[in-house]
Amino acid sequence: MNTSGNRLYSVVISLIVALGGFLLGFDSAVISGATPFYKGFFGLPTGSWLIGLSVSAIILGAIGGNIVAGPLADRFGRKPVLIVTAFLFGFCALGCALAQDVYFFIIARVIGGLGVGMAILVAPMFIAETSPRKLRGLLVTFNQLNIVLGISIAYFSNYYIQRTVTDTAVNWRWMLGVGLIPALVYFILLFFVPESPRWLVRQGREAGALAVLRRVGGEEHAQTELSEIKASxxxxxxxxxxxxxxxxxxxxxxxxxxxxxxxxxxxxxxxxNAIFYYAPMIFEMAGGGKDAAFMQASILGLTNLVMTLVAMALIDRLGRRPLLIIGACGLTVALVLAGAAFRSGSYTLTDSGLSVVRQEIAKSAGEGNADQVASALSGMKGI
Structure with a gap:
């Protein structure tokens, strides 16, 4: 029995399926960078309910996807449902990138949300049903890790695009359309993934289930797991x-x-989630420039990814409950500080800042005189 080969195969198919988590995170976060630009293209005033609907449309679709995912996965199999989710992710990316009005944009987001809702349920289900017992806990976490990785990559992708594509009429299309690439990769790779052994046993296809189990864990694992699946x-x-x-x-x-x-x-x-969905806009409202706001959103995504890795490393050592309490306390403090910063924030022009401004605007033959007058006027504030 080639144990290392079996483990590698298990890891590979788990990573492929966990790409659904990556797309889930990417689609959820990429909208944050596109919103400031497409609202102008669609002529949506700040505060319009259509802006909120265009952002939250993916959640509406996810509710429907959650409802239908289980029955569809039980009837048609986990693999076909995952292939459908890849198609829905791709349609959402392409539809949003090509949208000419906000209503089609929202429809595309709802359709993408169906894929999100289905992937949330079916991807970890497939990994758990296919992985060997010794690797199951680790491999299932791949999906959650890929969700936060997708969020982080979306922020960095948005930051890069808004810096390189200066035309605000099309940069948001690139931000949303780039999601088509991982969706196509996911769609193609899923055809090389086997069906869930548990589903195959439910359909009376024990030979097929046994073949998959042998591939992921060897003969002994296959026989033991098959017996446990049937008993379960x-x-x-x-x-x-x-x-x-x-x-x-x-x-x-x-x-x-x-x-x-x-x-x-x-x-x-x-x-x-509101912070994740509107991160660049929130940071810009806090006083930063647009470029700085996109960079700060990228740092937010990176922090989320790093702390997820920390939680994965500590979860078995500290336990679930302490981590939940620590996370809740940290979240409370962070949100209170964020709210307080908006409430108490104020902006003033200092002498050092004004001196730079006057040097820049007085570029003429008489700039010395202009600067002298400006300095005198500035000094009058003491009176």
Missing amino acids: LESSAGAHSGTSLGQVFSKQMKTVMIIGFGIAFFQQITGI
Whole structure:
């Protein structure tokens, strides 16, 4: 048995599938850099509800994608659904880049959101069902890591494009259209990925499932995993036959439901997504220039990526709960400081700054006299 070869194969197919997470993060963050430019092209005034809808349209689509992803993955298989998500990501990138009006732009974003919602569910499901047990935890984290990597790359891509493509009528098209490249790569590579062994067993295709399991973990792993999959499916079938929606919301499940829903809800309601979606605009409003705002957004994405790596390194050592508490406290402090900075911010012109300005505007034969007069006027403030 070639153990290293088996492991390499598992890592490769997990990385391919985790590209869905990369596209998810990229599509979510790339809009932040495009918004300041396309709102002018579409003639949208600042504060228009259509700006908010164009940004949040991907979330609306993601809700629908979440709802249909499970049933579609169970009926048609994980691999076909992932291929569809790649197509939806590509359509979104191309549609947004070519949009001539805001309504088509929003429709393209909603369609991309369907891919986001499906990828959130199916990509980690596929990795978990295909990976060997010893590598499963690590490989599943590839998807989450790729999400924050996609966010970071989107910010850096936006920064590079806004610096190199100076025409504001088309630079936002490049920002959004560049997402077509990873979508095409994802679409092509998925054809070389096997189907989930668990899904194959559910369809009665045990020989196909066994072949996949042998490839990812060897003969011993394949036989053991196949037996566990069959036992798990039988157990699930028995459990589902006696489970109703009412039992999910019963008193016995009340605490679990509150904790699970609460963590997910408060993670989103904190407002951190608003910062991710509007980062360059927020930094520019805080007083920086446009170029500086895009660079600061890139630093934000890089910080997010680094801290995700830190969390991955500490999660088994410190535990889930302490990291959640630390993260929540840090997020609270950061958001309070951000709000306070906007509330108390003020801008003044200093003598040193004014001296530079007057030197620049007095470039003439009499610039010495002009500077002398300006200095005298500046000194009168003491009176």
